[in-house]
Amino acid sequence: MTLLVKYIKRNKIKSAILAVLLIVYYFCLPNQLFKDPTSTVITSSNNELLGAQIAKDGQWRFPENDSIPKKFKTCIVQFEDEYFYKHPGFNPISIFKALRDNIKSGKVTRGGSTITQQVIRLSRKGTKRTYFEKFKEILLATRLEFRDSKNQILSYYSSHAPFGGNVVGLDAASWRYFNRNANDLSWAESATLAVLPNAPSLIYPGKNQERLLTKRNRLLKKLLEKTVIDSLTYNLSIVEGLPQKPYPLPQTAPHLLQKTTRYHYGKRIKTTINLQLQKQVNNIVKNHYNKLSQNEIYNAAVLVLDVKTRQVLAYVGNTPTDKTHQKDVDIIDKPRSTGSILKPFLYAAMLDAGDILPNTLVADVPTQFGNYNPENYKKTYDGVVPASRALSRSLNVPSVRMLQTFGLDRFHHYLKALNLKDLKYNANHYGLSLILGGAESNLWDLCKSYAALSSTINHFSETSSEYFSNEFCDPIFLASENIDFKKKTTDKTLFDAASIYLTYNSLKEVNRPESDESWEFFDGSKQIAWKTGTSFGFRDAWAIGTTKDYVVGVWVGNADGEGRPGLVGVETAAPILFDVFDLLPNSNWFAKPFDEMQDVEICKESGHRASQNCADTENRFIQISGLKTKPCPYHVLIHLDKTETFQVNSSCEDVSNITHKSWFVLPPLMAYYYKAKNPFYKPLPKFREDCLEANAITMAFIYPKENNSIFLPKDFDGNTNELVLKIAHSKTESTLFWYLNDTFLGSTKNIHEFAIKPKQGEYLVTVVDEFGNEAKRRIKILE
Template identity: 70%
Template sequence: MVLTSVLKLKNALRSYIIKKIRRNKIKTAILIVLLIAYYFCLPKTLFDVPTSTVIESREGLLLGAKIADDGQWRFPQLDSVPEKFKTCIIQFEDAYFYSHPGFNPVSIAKALWQNMTSGEVQRGGSTLTQQVIRLSRKGKNRTYFEKAIELVLATRLEFRLSKDEILKLYASHAPFGGNVVGLDAAAWRYFGRRPQELSWAENATLAVLPNAPSLIYPGKNQIRLKKKRNRLLKKLLDEEIIDDLTYQLAIEEPLPQKPFALPQTATHLLNKVAETHKGQRVQTSVASYLQQETNAIVARHYNELQQNQIYNAAVLVLDVKTRKVLAYVGNTPTDRRHQKDVNIIHKPRSTGSIMKPFLYAAMLDAGDLLPNTLVVDVPTQIGNYNPKNFKETYDGAVTAKRALSRSLNVPAVRMLRQYGLEKFHYYLQKLHLKDISQSADHYGLSLILGGAESNLWDLCRTYAGFSSTLTHFGENSSQYFTNEFCEPSFLNNSTVDFGTLSAEKTIFDAGAIYKTYESLKEVNRPEGEENWEFFDSSKQIAWKTGTSFGFRDAWAIGTTKDYVVGVWVGNADGEGRPGLIGTVTAAPILFDVFDMLPKSEWFDIPYDELVEVEICAQSGYRASDLCVEKQQQFIPRSGLKTKPCPYHVLVHLDLDERYQVNSSCQPLNQMVHKSWFVLPPLMEYYYQHKNPLYKTLPPFRNDCTTAFQKTMDFLYPEKNTKVFLPKDFDGNINGVVFRLAHSIPDTKVFWYLDETFLGETETIHELEIKPNVGVHTITVVDALGNEATRTIEIQE
């Protein structure tokens, strides 16, 4: 029965409504139009205004901000309004905010009465919701008709947003005097702190400012501002929101006198973020304390460097495990005349020697080299290219790892030629060094000495990729990640994708990288760090410096298991300066930064990519049967492909071991058979000066018949060299000095040019020759009948 009655009532009501609509079609249509207009009267976006680009540290601290395009300090909208400010603004502007529908009839009535009786507008009676609407309709005249529009829009806004969301709009867009808009910008400009950290008095000051921002402004009208603030604080006391002690302390707080400068802790990072996140609030991965300390280090060194007219430097610190940026200093605190706004971190600069570890790792990985293998270090000319060591001295032969740790140029060039220029260029492309954009032939062998350019960001990313390869290999059952050399990030909420695990190496295997890092630990540290290995507190750091041609760029990049620190020093305009050397200018900054970082454990040894073999102690090659002193060493597995020691030979000596002999002059039972370490003449010439214990091979006794034995070689020129005849200031052509190394220096040597006798030398085998333009053959013959030739092409 009840159900039947309800259905009848429902049908009757529907019939009544239909009849009314039919009788009042015009009124109904008007009502529908008004409802539709009311629904769509409020724009989807209330505030279409430019905002400041704001960056914060990973802890949420402000690092810097750029003013909005319209010249206002207007931070992006707040995520939430601090409780103290919320209380202050509601008590001052709209005590019934949480209970009215967008307007307050009582306040409107009071305002109308007061304005009518006074004959002028003295009171607005607007709620916070109405003020949000008024702020969004900027530039409108304050008339009663405009008030009516604001009232309608305010009620519509109440339907769309919650009270707290409306309050966020107000706090983000209210004017606070001058060109300061929004609570966030005002808190930093007037008090130098986040809104969440402000006191009751500071919040009360900000709460009264939007009421009359053009009249009451910090630093002016102090009496009126203080009265308004204190009146609000008294209301908070009366409403028992604060206690009497808090009130007494609050009214004693001073007012702000002038705006604070906003923090600019990471100016160049701010500009970088603005390229892709303009007008947004971005939480970066930068550690605030580390950024500030790195800034201080750079500033301190800048004060010293500028004495030598070196004005620019950059520092980048990466977390190896997360590949996040921890500190980002794009330049020194110099002036505009010296390009202080240039962000060096991403600018291509000549690499100097900073890429030598990449070649070393590549050759270890390919099995072309072992860490202690002797490599050639003698004067070298390859075509027209004549590389020289930094100090222009030569060792003759030096271990590969020592050549790397001392950053010797000639061994690096020879190693690159041995490994293959195209092959090395291919691997640099796989490492995503973007600025190496030309073909291998464009750079030539100078590629390894700074003939190419790269930037601090890419180089630090590459070193971080090497470091995490080692760490991940140890942590993941000897497997590699496929995207190990991924791009770092300065965004705190981003996650780096290392790819998937694979048994295949990404670029170089962990054994080659580990042995490279072991060599880089031996690089001589700058003053004050020399004896680091004797102190338990010292940090084990694999690091490398670089200095470009003309002393234009100084580099230092170091890595531990957890961090990569990269430093560039120089002049942004490319001006070279004497003393602008990696070890002198960049390395001290590097170690100052590492001193701030936590100590890291050294990398775990990747045993699965290493194998223990016998190594010849003198040559560093795999030991042959003739090697006298052998050592057990771990080498990369690919090192098993390297040849055995080529420098130990079996020699036959007389019983006094003064001469070599053979069966033509000495019975076998009166010979001493001995293994002897013998270097080629050119290497031996320089090697014995640095190694006084080196023993040259004894000569054959005069009564013995000898087969040809190479006892001399040209120091200059190299094979198939094009030689340019130098001219003096008067335009006269000078001769070229040819040099020869002989295993027995006192032996006479006879020189011939195209079968024409030129002269003889003894002890010091140098001869000046002035041949005609064209191809010639230089022939030398010593007193023992040994002969050597060299073909050259003379050009003017």
């Protein structure tokens, strides 16, 4: 050290020059050798190629890969630079031989570049091949050898060497020429790619095949002589054919590739996709597309999520249709009309709030709210129906009535808490049609919500009856990410576990497509909570289902919004849903969240908490919030004579002869539709003639609805058809008197229907019974 200091002091100028040269040498090599744009590449969870998007400069150039297959590494070193692991970046002997041969021939006939030098040349594209440039290459090559390992230098070379046409790098070349991963190449295939960067023009299909074959086999012969391969491998390798045409790169998940490219352009991204499942779902969508396209239905999308990890296992953004029908559009994140797919959220919200029990009876009768007139899909009515069955049958009228009872703003608040991104307006903008498709959402958000509900039950059962604060999070498709459900809490995140569990029990009873209608009779059949939806005008068909472990979401329709007859959720989307579930492992049903439930006596007939008048009861577990619901309002205690034929009271019968009996009684309008489908429904017995009646008499219009505008059509003879007025009365045998404005029309008994033929205008229909009770209805007649 002392001698060095003395030398520097004696030779200050030389030392300064040397220091400057060392500094220049140290900084002469850029930190990033290659700045070329690269292709976006996505792989499955097991690193199998799913797809790639060409780089911005039109080259198939995959991102750098540090992992180089052993066969290719051996081939490239033996072919290009046999002393690669021994030289410091350049090989003086090779340079001397090349210089000698080139001087003799008067032109460049041989190169003496090492692999390291070739890496430098590739990074300095466009430079002329002069002796001065050669010197600079040598200088930079030695600097590269000081900075990076031999394996890193080989990685640079294999990632950036030209392989003919617009193919750059080993990874892209192995897929373009052999349709497989570089790690799966044979010795012959590896040797073919090893000789290509030296003369990339040889790869053009149908040209230079003999020259390429000669170069490849010469390299294989060298590997044999050096005992890298044995004679059997050599003999098998030299008979392998050469690639005849470039293969298209795999496009197993093209729409996920689009999604990834938006945020991770030019990178190699490992996703959560299960390759085998993705391919199988692709085939299912393709098969259904072939059938659906015959009805001019061209688009569909499928999303499969793992409930536990929230990972995307399969992502099919569209069918294999053509550009005319927008095959490149990723439907999964596009807003579409929801149809009935939001109904389970309303049911869960009402359970959670304690507004209903699972089988509480809800009205299913003709209904009008202002100008809004919801109708069931089959345009029939049940009078009353258990709430769970209204959900499983997707009845529109009970759903709208439930929403009106629950509160539009209140339900809108729940939907906003689900973070449905396409729900952009306030509650009044959507109105009561919100529950029937008046709003828009997308498959991603809906599947996310169902996965969150399923996970809520799972976590509640797996912990000490606790919830996670970040349950309603977005799914992930990057393998590098993990969901953080954050802290545990005894407070529910949105819905309590019992309300979700009871909702899923109802959805489990949804009628499956015709091909699966006997599913419950098969051993090992999957128990799936699922729901379909169909938007107005048959534009969107939905089906979303969940088990304890998986969520599958399906959308079917036309990307341009064109509606088609038969575009119904249960007929088009549901068959795809169940075909996908058939690929997934069976799951046990959700564990019952007992800590959020209580065993309560329930009236079998009404689904309400049993009152003292309910004769037929059973014990069922309900959500704890359901304890505040009212007892059954439909069972009343009536007093009958000994024959139980007539109602009596103390005014006409001795108390000792009166029989007391519980009776199921519905309001007149509900009873009118209910008894049509329930022949065993018994209306209240009449009072015996010698008794004074004490029961309240009720009646209600069946048709027309309040403030209804009615158009009276004409028949083939040009005559205007009649308008038939209908009313329901609690005592059908009563006489009813009909008035139009102040004009008496007539009377009815038993069957309370009255036909009129009014002229254009506004009218008040009044009906009065023999007891003085009356009902009024305003109508408007149009011509």
